[in-house]
Amino acid sequence: MTLYLNLAELLGARIEQGLYRPGQRLPSVRALSVEHGVSLSTVQQAYRMLEDSGMVSPRPKSGYFVSEGRHLPALPAVSRPAQRPVDISQWEQVLELVRSTPRQDVMQLGRGMPDINSPTLKPLLRSLAQLSRRQDMPGLYYDNIHGNLALREQIARLTLDSGCRLSPADLVVTTGCHEALSCSIRAVCEPGDIVAVDSPSFHGAMQTLKGLGMKALEIPTDPVTGISLEALELALEQWPIKLIQITPSCNNPLGYIMPEARKKALLSLAQRYDVAILEDDVYGDLAYTYPRPRTLKSFDDDGRVLLCSSFSKTLAPGLRIGWVAPGRYLERVLHMKYISTGSTASQPQLAIADFIKAGHYQPHVRRMRSQYQRSRDLMSDWVTRYFPPGTRVSRPQGGFMLWVELPEHFDTLRLNRALLEQGVQIAVGSIFSASGKFRHCLRMNFAALPTPSIEAAVRKVGETALRLLDQDDACA
C-alpha cells in the first residue's frame, strides 16, 4: 500500500474512534509530514482522500477539520471471551435463521443478503440467459474439479487489487464461500483440533468447525483493530492451535478493517508458531475506501494462508460461486472439494467470468460500496434515534452489516421472538460466539436501499428492545 493510503487509513481510524471530534481541527499538513516522515504532497493526498469520503472538510486558510457529522454512538466493547477451547453450540439459533424462506410479510434484517437490485448487475443476468440459449449448452456439463479456467483467470486478476500475485492454477472454484471455508478447515484440521477465531466470529465458519468436530478458542477482538494479537500470542503459547480462522477485512459482524501493520504482525505470529491461517475475505472488495485493503494472503510467502472468498456479497448469493487460494494446502483442498460437491456448476461460473472480463465488476462494486457506506450512516442514525440509551454500535469500514450492543443482561433471543410476531427478523448475537456469548447483541443488514419501511422495521427493533428493558426493570 502506498504511503498516502496508509496515512489516510490511520487518520480515518482516529476520527472513527473519536480521537478527533466533529468540527475539530486536524493536524496541519506540515505537522503530519514531520510526524510521519513523509512528504507534504503525501499528506495532501491523504487529506484529499478523506475529503472524498466525506470525513474531513477543508476550510480556506485554516486547514482540515473533521466533518460536522452526526452524533456517533459509542463503539461496542472489546470482547472478552473465555480463554479456553470450547465445543461450539448455537446450531438451533443458526438453523432458525437459515431455514427461513424470503417472505413478503417479514423484513429480514438478519441474513447476509447484499442488494441485488442494482442495474449494474443486469449484464450478469443477460449473460446467464445467453448461456442457456447457446447450442453447445456449456452449462450442462460437468466442469473439472479446479473450476472453469476463464473464471479463475478473472479471479486471479481481481486479487491483484488486494496485493496478491496469484495464477489460475493457485485457485479452486467452490460452491460459495461456505464450501471454501469447510474444505479449507478440513484440509488443515482433524476432528478434535483447536481453531482460534476472532470474537464475535461468522456463525457459518463456527458451525463448520462444530460439524467437523473441532473446538473453537475465541480470542478477544477490538471493534476497530480486530483480533488482539497479544491475546492470540498467549493462546498460541498455551494451546496446540492448528488454525487461525479470521475475517480481517470488513469483518463480519463488526465491520472493522484490521490495520495493515497488524495484519503483518498476525502473519509473523502464525509463522513463528507454525500455524495455518484461514482468511475469510468475502466482504473485502466492499471496503468503503479505495483501493481495497490488502489481504493477509498478499504478505504470505510460505503458503500458510488459505484465502477464501466468493461472489455472494459482491454480486449475488444465489449463484453459489466462491473460491479459495489454498497455498500449500492445494492438493488437500482439491480432495475435500471433490468429496464435498464434485465439480462446481458451470453456468454461473461462465456468466461471472463474462461479467468481469467485460469490465462490469469494478463499476458495480464501486456503486455498491458507496451505497452501503451511505446506508451505514443512515442505519447508525436510526439506531441512535430509536434504540435504548447506551446502545453501542459498530462503525463498519466495509460491507453491509451493523453490530449493535444492548445493555449487558438484555436477551436478543427474546427480542427476536417478539419481533417475528411483528414481521421483523434480526440475527441474534449468540450465534457469533462458540460459547453463546453476545446474547445482548444483534446484527442488522443495511444492504437494501433505505426505505420508510426499513426505517420502520429498525424502529420496531429499538422500541421492542426498550419495551422489554422496561418490563425487566418493572420485574426487578
Add this chain to the structure above:
Amino acid sequence: MTLYLNLAELLGARIEQGLYRPGQRLPSVRALSVEHGVSLSTVQQAYRMLEDSGMVSPRPKSGYFVSEGRHLPALPAVSRPAQRPVDISQWEQVLELVRSTPRQDVMQLGRGMPDINSPTLKPLLRSLAQLSRRQDMPGLYYDNIHGNLALREQIARLTLDSGCRLSPADLVVTTGCHEALSCSIRAVCEPGDIVAVDSPSFHGAMQTLKGLGMKALEIPTDPVTGISLEALELALEQWPIKLIQITPSCNNPLGYIMPEARKKALLSLAQRYDVAILEDDVYGDLAYTYPRPRTLKSFDDDGRVLLCSSFSKTLAPGLRIGWVAPGRYLERVLHMKYISTGSTASQPQLAIADFIKAGHYQPHVRRMRSQYQRSRDLMSDWVTRYFPPGTRVSRPQGGFMLWVELPEHFDTLRLNRALLEQGVQIAVGSIFSASGKFRHCLRMNFAALPTPSIEAAVRKVGETALRLLDQDDACA
C-alpha cells in the same frame, strides 16, 4: 410391485444370466402359472412386457422363445475383496479422472456424463433463460437451507414411482448427489468408523469415506444380484459397522438391479444389526424396465435409509442439483448441508421444478432409457468384437456404464496412459475399490448417441489392450 412385474423381472434375470439361451423355448404360460401361483393373465402380462423389451418373441401356437440375440459375452466374476476394513487409497487416480476438462481431442469414455443433447431437454434450458429475465430475479437470492419448496414437491411426486411416500418436508436439496452422499455419511459416522460398501463401488462415495476418515469394508458383490447378503451378514457379525453404503438400482459401475426380495432381505439385516443404509439411487430412474425398480427406502419403516439422488444423470450434471431423504437423520443432515455449502443455488432448482411440473421429466427419461439400452447392446457388441478373447462384460439393467473385466494380471492404469496418447480416456477399475483391486477392469460410458468415432475409440481401447497383453506374453 405388482405380480406380473415381479415375474417379468425374474424371467428377465434368468435370461440375462444365461439360464435360458437365445432361441430356447421358455416355460409355458400354464407351467409358470402353476409354479408361481399366479393367474394365467398375470403370466401373459409378464411375457408381453418381456416381448416389448425385445427379450422374448412369441411364435404362433408354440409359445415364447428367448430372442435370437447377439452372442452375449460372459459376465464379470463375483468380486472377492479382502474381508477387513481398509483405509481407502486411489485418490491420485480419481483426481486424474476428475481434473480433466472436456477436450475436443480426447474421447472421454471414463466420466459419468449423461447425453445432454436430447431435444427433450430444451424446455429446461428455456426455463433457465426465462428465470434470468424475470424482474424479481429469483435466481440471485439465498434459498432456505431445505431447498426450494416447489422442487421438493416435485421430487416427492417423482419418488412415488419407486414406491416411496415422501413429503417435501422429508427432503433436503443438495449441490448434486455428491453433497447428498457426503452430508449423509457425516450425519451417521464419525472418523474411524467402518462402512460396508458394495464392491466394486462408486469412487466418489469411497473418496468421501476416505476424506472423512472412515474405513471401508468391501463386501463380495454379484454382477447380477448385487451385494452378497451372506458375506454382509458375516461382516456385520464380525465388525462394528455403522453404515452400509450401496447402489442397489442400476449400480455404478456394474449396472445390475438388486432383486426386490434381496432388497427387503438387506433391509431386515440392517434392522437386525441396527445399521443405517446410504442408498445411492442416482441412476435408478434410468432402469430399462418400466416401472423403475423400488428403492430400499420404499420398504424402510423406521427411517434408517438415507436415500440420495440427483438430476445429474437424468437431466444434466452441470446443474449440480441433488437431494436426500435422510429419514431419522434429517436434522443432522441439515447441519452438514449448512456447513458444506450453505443453501443450494436457486435458479437450477426453479428450472427443474418447472420442467417436472410441466410434464417434461417422464418423456425425457423414457427417451433416454431406451437410447441407453440400445447403446448398451451396441457397446457390448463392440467389446465382444474388439477386445481380447476372454474379456468379460457387465450387462447393465439401467444407466449408461459398462464394466469390462480383462485377464487377471492386466493393468488398466498402463492401458489408460497408452490410450491418452491416442486421445481416449477410460475409468480405471482400481478407483472402484477401497484397496485398489480391479486393476484389470475398466468402466466405459455409453451415454452418447453411437457414432463411428465412438466405435473407433472403443476399438482403440480393445486393440491397445490386446497389444499390451501380447507384450506381456513376449516378456513372460
